[in-house]
Amino acid sequence: MSKAIIEHSVASETFNKDEPYVDWHDETLWFVRQKRDKSSKLLPEWEQLREVASGIKNYVLSHMDELLVSFEEKAKANGVHVHWAADAAEHNEIVLGLLRQHNIDKMVKSKSMLTEECHMNDFLSRNGIEVIDTDLGERIVQLRNEPPSHIVLPAIHLKKKDIGDLFHEHLGTEAGATDPQYLTEAARQHLRDKFLTRRAALTGVNFAVAETGGFVVSTNEGNADMGAHLADIHIACMGFEKIIPKQEHLGVFLRLLARSATGQPITTYSSHFKKPREGQEMHIIIVDNGRSTQLGREDFRNSLKCIRCGACMNTCPVYRRSGGHSYHNAVAGPIGSILAPNLDMTKNADLPFASTLCGSCSNVCPVKIDIHDQLYKWRQVLVKGGHVPQAKEIGIKAMSIVLSQPRFYQWSGRLGRSVMRTMPFMVNNGMNPWYKQREMPEPPKESFRDWYVRNRKE
């Protein structure tokens, strides 16, 4: 995937060309956010539950090595093979190696954002392996040759007409059909055939338990279980931060996860894998891929507490109006924007700027990650490191000069107000990005400071 990266602001502009579409996207995600609110308010202990979850995850960050070693030991005792991958390439090689060892060239996969991060499907397909994504939303975007635009709702950017057309082309559904029930049934039949004929299944991991060596996979569709229980070999891939100390901690996280994600009290299936079934092979791949570096960044390590619920995306005014693909990263939205610069500062320098810093993301985060503070801190790191475009850097420097000199600031304000009043075309034109999709209020005649100075004298 060496596609040239389009900056978030540029991609958003394209996304915003179709106004009714953007409104629909915005409202759809806001609806999901409202479901989360309703569901969370049914639990009087919700805020304390977040506090506890955050506390457990803080403990995890500071005991990461011990927990992983304990997990490995228990998993091995359970008859599970444990692999370690330092980066995406090693992870992909391990998967390929396991498939080749078993002479398998077709595999079903349930949702795993980690494999998206590693661009595993592309790698495997270049090596002659066919991977079928089995989550309905993921299958849809896979058929379109697109990445998911949301970690929980992969096809949230598509209208049912798009999906009807796609299924007509690939699954032979009736032309023009848009009924979700009918389209889902077609996908069920199409994917059931894959489940029944594939010998390998790959799943993600929502939580790995150090105490038992087991891991939990949550789905609503049942696709992770359909794949894993029918396959000869089950490969589960996890970023190392998925570890939690004890099984009882699942009580905290499973209460938070689905409520934060979609407003459901729990996902339909919370599958607890510990030992392979008789005759089956089970493998776990523990992946670093930059996580241990992020763990060392004091200001940003909290991002590793994330349980991938997507609540920060659903609430984000920028995400809702720019769409997941504008973030050019496996994980989009606010959380993606604090994870991505760790992977590549140059490529992802635009992402921490794709935010209004309103703080809504931090307020909904079930593990209390200080997302908007981190976005703000990344901006400083990226500018200091010379990773932002010169125009932006010059702008920031100019702002800093103006804001640090009170008299100059007062003069600039007066000048700005008079220009906006007398020559609005000077600022309200295509050259000024602040005027895109916005109507500015009329500038006041005087600043608050002038008003205050005048009135105090009277």
Next chain:
Amino acid sequence: MTSREKILQQIRVNKPSETIMPLSIRFDSNFESTENKFIETLTAIYTEVIVVKNKEALVAKVGELYASVVNRATTIPELGAWADFSLNVSDPHELEMIEIAILQAEFGVAENGAVWISDRYLSHRALPFITQNLAFVIQRKALVNNMHDAYERLQDTTGWGCFIAGPSKTADIEQSLVIGAHGARSMVIFLLEDEE
């Protein structure tokens, strides 16, 4: 140095200083009636709850509900005569024909309608997923309030288990809820009144 060593070493160098585990991690839910909450939650997630007096009443109710269905399977001995599909197969792929499976489960959780099932009650892990329709039988007394209580109760040491809450579903097409994604298209829970 292996990747394992490399990763662990870098974690040791980079991890933050010691933090302690929260002292208490559990909360109590005070429902007026655990059973009513369980039923209410399940109704909201498209699951019918049927209370039956005992196993004889269960046999009668099941016979009535699934009279016209072919390919019926069960793990409950008393329903053995009702079933026409044997679970005595070696390859789970053979379960694909099953139309309805009625399975023994261990307990249910009122706050979210989830039911715990595991290797202890199942000969095939694929069964609750591959069957077209699914029903569980649990003791009326075997209900807990919330997930903290659930994990206190859960002493399962088998190799696999799952909380299942309602039929399989998806909303991946324009957020329209569709029941019956890959797993069961419908779900019924029988609550057994008499203790075994």
